Amino acid sequence: MHASTQQHIFQSRLYIERNLGEVLNGEIIAERAFLSYFHFQHQFKASTGESVWQYVKRLRMEKAAFLLLFTSSPVSDVAFGAGFETAAAFSKAFRAWHGQSPQQYRQQHLQHHSASQGLSYNWNAVKQVRLPAQKVVSFRAEGIQQFPQGYFKWQQLAGSLAEQNVALIGRSPDQPGITPYSKLRWDTAVPEACLPQGLKQELTQEQLLFEDSLPGGHYLVVPFTGFGRPLPAHLPAILAYLRKQGLEWRPSGYSFQVLRQHETDSRCSTDLFIPVL
Structure with a gap:
């Protein structure tokens, strides 16, 4: 992959990271990489090992898990912060990704993050x-x-x-x-x-x-x-x-x-x- 293309793909990733809570449009993201949407998808996966939407979904699921563990925000607020329009859609996606509901995840994993070890x-x-x-x-x-x-x-x-x-x-x-x-x-x-x-x-x-x-x-x-x-x-x-x-x-x-x-x-x-x- 040409260095300039790699840099453009990286800039598109930064755009995604900074706008996870917003509705993301693949065509607009591709424009930021100066590529057609078809070529952008190919180059993005070659660069990251993930498709554009796999990348978006992973970051959203990780952000949601982070907010569940380290804030007391209601699940509905976590859902909107992670870019989901409804708490129901978020809960379904979260369960498919993590194998349990947001509430179960928070309760089960919170104890493992309750102390800063060795610091x-x-x-x-x-x-x-x-x-x-x-x-x-x-x-x-x-x-x-x-x-x-x-x-x-x-x-x-x-x-x-x-x-x-x-x-x-x-x-x-x-x-x-x-x-x-x-x-x-x-x-x-x-x-x-x-x-x-x-x-x-x-x-x-x-x-x-x-x-x-x-x-x-x-x-x-x-x-x-x-x-x-x-x-x-x-x-x-x-x-x-x-x-x-x-x-x-x-x-x-x-x-x-x-x-x-x-x-x-x-x-x-x-x-x-x-x-x-």
Whole structure:
């Protein structure tokens, strides 16, 4: 597959990810990849191993499972958030995918996600901050074994960034146990303003690089000892802390992590930024 086609397919995937709760039109998605719908379907499956609608359905089912486990939202709200027009249609699709009803899934699996195992937080250093919106440039790594590649990619493309002590921003919307290990997503970003002059233009040729933004707003900052992990690994401990403080997590917000020391072993430190109301 030509590199430009691969990049267009990737951009269409980002569009799907950002609009899961909306009615998606295959023709419009194909237009974003500059392909006819017929050729888009072929190229999409060649790139991802899934058809367009298999991809959409999987992401919706994973998002629904995430919301069932980590929020107290009614099933009807979870259904609409996952892009279903009715709770009945959602329940039928969810049962076909997970083998049980949404209510059964929530009850059975919640106990397995009730503790953050083996993670060390500095609760005495927790603080609340209000951040302005910020543009970033992100690199996507896929598959749990590839998570560190985002950091190494930035080293390769702009080795001077580490010397300038530029923060690396990590984010993953996926949870092992819900998303297959081979499909886990991890985005490593650098603030756009920190990119050396001319580098951004060079980066446009990279297949899994994309522009993104960190929304402004109210965040809880939780220091964590270790390398970044998918957000759901942290949520049980974070949610317990929020309840004690009378705060509420915004699951529709943008949670991210900032690596404060440029090492990929257990000695590195990470700040978790959790959007709160």
